[in-house]
Amino acid sequence: MLILHCPYCGVDADETELAAGGEAHLKRFGPGSSDDELHGYLFTRENPKGVHLERWRHASGCGKWFHAARCTATLEVFGTYKAQVSGPPQEIRDAISAKRPGWSWREFS
């Protein structure tokens, strides 16, 4: 029963208000992409023990999608940020680095 801060409405939302949306920052591959690219986009997911970037929706609240950076092992939340970005903003990366120096996740670190 996590609590995540919704960056849109400002509510510290209980997990019962939220819907999990899987891995964050997937790059969409459509027509013209290779089989490998499509396979990676549709099926290959990170499953780290540690820092993870995820999508959540404040489904029973303001309805907005947002991102969360958290540790899957300790449940520590490094920060939440809006959905309209293709990677974690600098302040989120800094917040993770402060707690988990040397972290990396896909192409981000």
Added chain:
Amino acid sequence: MSTRLAKQGRLIDRSKQVTFTFNGTTMRGFEGDTLASALLANDQMMMGRSFKYHRPRGVVASGAEEPNALVGLGEGARFEPNQRATTTELFDGLKAASQNHWPNLDFDIGAVNTYLSRFLPAGFYYKMFIHPAPFWKHVYEPIIRRSAGLGKAPDRELVDADTYEHFHVHTDVLVIGGGVAGLQAAKVAASSGARVLLIEQTAHWGGRAPVDGGTIDGLSPDEWVSRTLAELEAMDNVTLRARTMGAGVYDHGYALGYERVADHTPGVPGPRHRLWRIRAKQIVSATGAIERPLSFAGNDVPGVMLAGAMRDYVVNWGVTPGQRVVVATNNDDAYRTAIILKQAGVDVLRILDARKEGGGALADEARGLGIRVDPGKAIAKVKGGKRVKKISICNQDGVGGAREEVEADAVAMSGGWSPVVHMWSHCGGKLIWDRANAHFRPDPDRPPLGADGKGFVVAAGSANGPLALDQVMADADAAGKAAAKAAGFAAKRTKAPEGAAMAENAMEAVWLMPANAEVQLRMKSWLDFQNDVKVSDVQLAAREGYESVEHTKRYTTLGMATDQGKLSNINGLAILADALNADIPQVGTTTFRPPYTPISMGAIGGEARGEVFQPVRKTPIYDWSNANGADWEPVGQWRRPFAYVRPGESVHDAVNREVKNTRENLGLLDASTLGKLIVKGPDAGKFLDMLYTNMMSTLKPGKCRYGLMCSENGFLIDDGVVARIDEDTFLCHTTTGGAERIHGHMEEWLQTEWWDWKVYVANVTEQYAQIAVVGPKARKVLEKLNAKAGGGMDLSAEALPFMEWRDGRIGEFDARAYRISFSGELSYEIAVPASQGLAFWEALVDAGKEFGVMPYGTETLHILRAEKGFIMIGDETDGTVIPQDLGLGWAISKKKDDYLGKRAQERSHMADRDRWKLVGLETVDGSVLPDGAYAVGEGVNANGQRNMIGRVTSTYYSANLGRGIAMGLIQHGPDRMGEIVEFPGTDGKTYKAKIVDPVFYDKEGAKQNV
């Protein structure tokens, strides 16, 4: 014998007698008794039988850790199995029955298992029931099913007579456990101004301290508890709840409390249980410690009890479990039991202290009372069946030879104390091995972490390791202050209360008694009393290669009973570690999972039962339908009429009547449940081009187009008609069950992928009532309404052609009329504001009388669409079907570069020409194909099953055609028109059907386009 003492019993009121029955026998107890103490007072030591061997079992503990004394409680709609007698408060009229025996507790057929126990070792089930294979279904499974399960399930015909509720609570500090540690932690935390919730699982405050003695700040524990309780009650920021167990601790400070509001007053109005759903900034775990049994032969014979529990029965309830008692121990604490028994006038024969050096000050006191203390001695074996009869005594450091026997009727045993670390461990708090006390305790450096990465649970008192009263009070004080500080408050700088108790000698780990017990003894030394796991079973598992404690647990069933190993876990893993030649911390513990003790399903459900279990969505026409014979069908959260059944008709008759009448005259369908999504904005057309497989941006205002939606995996997820309202606005119809899902799907893509596109989506499903007016006379009835009102929308074929829509007035109503058809008939779907829905429906029913109007339900809707070969999401699709499978290639735009699912539909398996494709199916004899039946082809697969080549997706009796019709997905189906395919049914019959075109009725589509 066990009996009530003349004196003592701090929790009972001897002036208030209570009558209850056990297995039909009437017995008496006092107010304040537990069922266990009252049974003991009536010399009922044996309270049940074990699970596997049906061995006689007596009560062994006095609280939540009890593994044996489980009873069926109450009767009828209030019957509940597996209730612990030790935590059941006695009340007048209580009815209890023992479990796990047949025909009765004293004489039990299943007890023969105990003589077979040599042949029923650990892993027996896995080894035995493998061969021969056919035996599983016909012999093993029926026998196992009959003997499986603990207790008796309540009568399936009865509904629980009680009510339950949930509380949602936010607090700064939650203190779990109302012993002296919990009270002190709550008091100091509250002194900081923090909101404090203190919960205690029993009906009493103070925990064990009043039984164990000593002083706190110079007061007796009882006096200190009363004083502190009064202080807490006077504080506005403190909430106290007795009878409320801390059931579990979860992520980010979430905790569950389980309040047994009325278990002791059944039938009193109000909830029986209350589930507290708590959000706390900090949680103090002050849950105390549990005593460990000693592993000696016959330690499961009724009359063998934990020493602390025996002390509880004397002090709290004035009951002695025996008249001639032997005490076996590896620590000083058990001497307290001997002393208390002796002072109560009970014969204490011996104290067998496994330690060669024996005890300290408490031992001196015992000797002073004339009790014989034998250091270095052990119990070799307890003899007796349903009751302890003889104890044979040996040296602890031997194999169990050179025995001396004494006659006794009860044994008090103590293997040391283990902190209750459940609340610490549930959410990931780690443990360290404390060699001095031979127990696992919370590792303060590795607590469970909150969202901020800091610990949110603090252990206090004996739950944290310390057992002596002075250390307990200091530890609890520090814990309360730490919790307040971590919650953002500053606790007052007060001095910790001073606890004082007699000094104790160090305990000594004893995992087997005697230390090198021979195998005949180990085979009778129980670890898990409820599940019948013995020392020899764990040793066997180790010999067979089980090294992980988690695997051993599952192989032997150690700790898997309803008590979840509260008594057995540490002893079991010590035996395992010894057998593996490993250190105990290396072997580790199994995982502690909530709830601490089982909580009722009723409490979990709370108020969510009956009508409020799930809200039912009703259209504006619901009440009319209900009054006119609707046979209801759940569709998502909606209720839709399956058919409108007339008096004297069967549902089947009603469907056949509706089907024919709609084709011949006039039918009305309440289609209000269809999803209606407004998609609006300059980029709305571009957006819908991505969502639908076909082109929506080219649709002209005033026109409608049928569209398909796929997931990014290419699979068909929804369909419906899209109407373009104006240049920037579309109205998308979804399936009844799809409105919320598709709305979410649109929002997800708009917010997370195309967030720069200018589009809004609104779900207006419930703003409109939508009625399908269907049949050859559809136009007539609408024109009649217009004529009556003196004008209205032109509904002619020229003014409103097929697949177009218009806004205007129909009769007295503001309407939007869509010329769309899901039946193949002349059809208008008319949306009016929801508030006018019922009036519009009634006007249509009234005006339609001369045209033979009949409302129709979802089954007729299905049959009419199947006659026309129209697909239904959820019938023809199941999440693995793509539009191309369904012959819907015409609805997939070839001009678009991209749409969701387009790339995935190019994958090799999606483009495979061997995919099963949609066809119509006609049985050779006109009968109805079974739903979901598979078509079989030549040959068999690797499992020897016949190869499958397709399946039935929709099947109905068509009254219009006078025969069964069906649709199905068949390999190479469209290329095999006219072939006969076989469908074996689950009824043993094989059905034969011819592959035909899926359009059975009006192939030219002439009827809808008039």
